[in-house]
Amino acid sequence: MKREEFDFFADLVKRRAGYVYAPDQVYVIESRLSRVAQRNQCGDPGQLVDLVRRAPDSDVARDVVDALTAKDTYFFRHAEAFRCLRESVVPRIQIERTERRSLRVWSAACATGQEAYSVAMVLDQMAIELTGWSIEVVGTDLNRKLIERAAKGLYNRFEVQRGLPVRMLLKFFGEAPDEQWQVTERIRSMITFREANLLQPAADLGSFDLILCRNVLGSFDAGGQAATLDRLAGALNDGGILMLGDGEKIAGLPERFLPFEGHDGIYVRPAAARRVATPEAPAVPESGAPDATQASA
Amino acid sequence: MRCVIVDGSRVIRAVARKILEACGYEVEEAEEGGDGLDACGSRQPDLVLLEWQLPDMSGIEFVELLPRHCKGKMPKVVFCSSEGGYASIEAAVQAGAAEYIMKPFDSDIFDSKLKMAGLQ
Numbered sequence: 001m002k003r004e005e006f007d008f009f010a011d012l013v014k015r016r017a018g019y020v021y022a023p024d025q026v027y028v029i030e031s032r033l034s035r036v037a038q039r040n041q042c043g044d045p046g047q048l049v050d051l052v053r054r055a056p057d058s059d060v061a062r063d064v065v066d067a068l069t070a071k072d073t074y075f076f077r078h079a080e081a082f083r084c085l086r087e088s089v090v091p092r093i094q095i096e097r098t099e100r101r102s103l104r105v106w107s108a109a110c111a112t113g114q115e116a117y118s119v120a121m122v123l124d125q126m127a128i129e130l131t132g133w134s135i136e137v138v139g140t141d142l143n144r145k146l147i148e149r150a151a152k153g154l155y156n157r158f159e160v161q162r163g164l165p166v167r168m169l170l171k172f173f174g175e176a177p178d179e180q181w182q183v184t185e186r187i188r189s190m191i192t193f194r195e196a197n198l199l200q201p202a203a204d205l206g207s208f209d210l211i212l213c214r215n216v217l218g219s220f221d222a223g224g225q226a227a228t229l230d231r232l233a234g235a236l237n238d239g240g241i242l243m244l245g246d247g248e249k250i251a252g253l254p255e256r257f258l259p260f261e262g263h264d265g266i267y268v269r270p271a272a273a274r275r276v277a278t279p280e281a282p283a284v285p286e287s288g289a290p291d292a293t294q295a296s297a
Numbered sequence: 298m299r300c301v302i303v304d305g306s307r308v309i310r311a312v313a314r315k316i317l318e319a320c321g322y323e324v325e326e327a328e329e330g331g332d333g334l335d336a337c338g339s340r341q342p343d344l345v346l347l348e349w350q351l352p353d354m355s356g357i358e359f360v361e362l363l364p365r366h367c368k369g370k371m372p373k374v375v376f377c378s379s380e381g382g383y384a385s386i387e388a389a390v391q392a393g394a395a396e397y398i399m400k401p402f403d404s405d406i407f408d409s410k411l412k413m414a415g416l417q
Contacts, residue, residue: 158401161399161409162405162406165413166386166413175383
């Protein structure tokens with residue numbers, strides 16, 4: 001692949017999805033585009049440049065971006081995060097939202113949906129603690145094909161075995177044709193899947209108590225990360241929680257987030273009143289609710 | 298850590314042995330259920346990797362007979378089978394299997410299923 005072809009694809013995927021490819025990743029781009037090239041009778045991925053240039057809104061252009069933003073996902077990826085979700089994050093949100101008794105979760109860049117379903121399964125297992133709560137999970141991805149797959153909740157034998165304990169398979173899945181398994185209707189009805197791009201404002205998604213944005217930001221440059229974190233903060237309710245991927249950290253920790261109870265990669269968006277609090281003027285707990293700072297000690 | 302692989306297929310035994318040895322297991326193979334039970338009696342393994350149907354008995358029968366052969370602690374039983382029906386998997390879990398691996402599998406799945414079974 002020629003340098004200008006690499007530049008073209010790198011620029012395309014940066015503008016449309018925020019993903020950044022370094023010049024030494026030319027072989028990664030070549031290999032990720034090889035199947036798109038084959039499907040379009042191009043002998044070489046570089047030949048896709050002309051097709052995309054001529055029709056920037058075509059399926060080919062979309063396929064190119066999809067291929068360059070593909071991410072690996074599986075059920076309960078990084079099991080420790082889901083243990084924390086059950087034991088610390090959801091109980092904290094229950095305290096924050098005890099009056100409204102509603103819990104809205106956003107699984108951002110969810111690809112084929114395993115993360116959104118994992119969250120829904122955890123919440124279903126907490127049904128007794130969450131009696132009387134309204135629960136909604138929203139899964140979004142910029143890749144329309146993946147979102148359509150996610151909504152079906154159909155997974156093959158490989159997918160359904162990665163990260164998913166057999167007892168959860170039996171509880172939350174049924175057999176489907178062609179050796180596939182399908183998430184039960186009860187769990188599917190908890191989730192809405194929508195096509196959405198993290199680079200664009202997502203006001204119509206509403207606001208959330210918990211956002212999972214895992215294993216995505218690492219593909220963005222510093223500017224893209226900051227802008228995305230800002231948008232995520234804007235979509236979080238006061239006291240809402242942001243879960244990043246294993247090992248992902250918010251560099252410099254913008255003022256809109258605080259670390260959550262010492263858990264790596266998990267942050268809380270403090271309530272507005274607490275955000276301006278200083279040690280000299282400690283925040284006063286509202287209406288008897290535990291103070292965020294103390295609760296996280 | 299010790300493992301007994303009980304499977305009628307020499308190929309599957311070889312594949313599983315390779316993965317398990319890479320995980321640090323000492324591996325003993327048995328083609329039939331009877332030999333497998335004897336091996337469990339003498340080796341007292343931590344893990345039994347079991348096919349759904351063996352030449353001389355079913356995997357479920359094997360699990361039911363296992364306590365008579367394991368004097369000390371019971372090994373974790375993980376089924377590994379091309380049998381992938383809901384009812385079969387449910388029966389295996391009810392019989393006491395800790396995990397169930399459907400063939401075909403890769404080493405990632407194998408690895409993660411052993412972890413889910415509380416091994417490794």
